[in-house]
Amino acid sequence: MNDRIEKRIELKAPVSRVWRALTDYREFGEWFRVKLDGPFVPGQVSRGHITYPGYEHLKWEAVVQKMEPEQLFSFTWHPYAVDPNADYSQEPPTLVEFRLEQTTTGTLLLLTESGFDKIPEARRAEAFRRNDGGWTEQMKNIESHVAQKP
Amino acid sequence: MSHRSRSLAARHAPAPVFAALGDETRLLLVARLCDEGPRSISQLAAGSRLTRQAITKHLRVLERARIVHSVRAGRESRFALDPAPIEKAKSYLDLVSEQWDEALSRLKAFVEE
Numbered sequence: 384m385n386d387r388i389e390k391r392i393e394l395k396a397p398v399s400r401v402w403r404a405l406t407d408y409r410e411f412g413e414w415f416r417v418k419l420d421g422p423f424v425p426g427q428v429s430r431g432h433i434t435y436p437g438y439e440h441l442k443w444e445a446v447v448q449k450m451e452p453e454q455l456f457s458f459t460w461h462p463y464a465v466d467p468n469a470d471y472s473q474e475p476p477t478l479v480e481f482r483l484e485q486t487t488t489g490t491l492l493l494l495t496e497s498g499f500d501k502i503p504e505a506r507r508a509e510a511f512r513r514n515d516g517g518w519t520e521q522m523k524n525i526e527s528h529v530a531q532k533p
Numbered sequence: 534m535s536h537r538s539r540s541l542a543a544r545h546a547p548a549p550v551f552a553a554l555g556d557e558t559r560l561l562l563v564a565r566l567c568d569e570g571p572r573s574i575s576q577l578a579a580g581s582r583l584t585r586q587a588i589t590k591h592l593r594v595l596e597r598a599r600i601v602h603s604v605r606a607g608r609e610s611r612f613a614l615d616p617a618p619i620e621k622a623k624s625y626l627d628l629v630s631e632q633w634d635e636a637l638s639r640l641k642a643f644v645e646e
Binding site for chain 2: 404
């Protein structure tokens, strides 16, 4: 089971433009669809609420980690912590990192979200090696096995 | 957010599953139950450096996360793997991944306009 999300996307815009879209709280809110109370400040909690129609009652909360101009923007949060009655504080937060690299045509954006579990990478890779194609199949086998012998 | 947002309220990180799997010993136990099918504590202890007490403790953690459950087999209990929570954790990651795809495509449109 892969426990980290990695995305890379080429943007036809200068690094400075992408940096602003990521770190200006109003611009971030436009594309992320969240209305934030104030600017991002490293080490501080960022609060707001979702602006997606029908989900305006949902809060958005993250802790800004790093803001290294035009290179790295990161925050921790509880992804999809959307049940207003649930306490997510005991759950381990995940780390979201946006890394920017200048290219000949604009900007390469690398997004990573990690920390879905606390399994060190090497061990996880070892333990779930069979996952590459085989895990789902194996899961089905186990499922039918369990179903046959309840 | 996508057309799958309707199910959002019912979803949050299956942290107990991730946490339960965040231990080398428990991962090994899961792998053994996966390969060998239901096993008793004695069977799991045989050929292992772990004591029965240690295995019992780890199985309880996995049981609380509903990754394993015990099945009576004659006089002894056997522990069986339940794939559903692990699959749920995986589909949760798929959902988060999909949400990022959509957010990043909105970002792309936003900065390229």
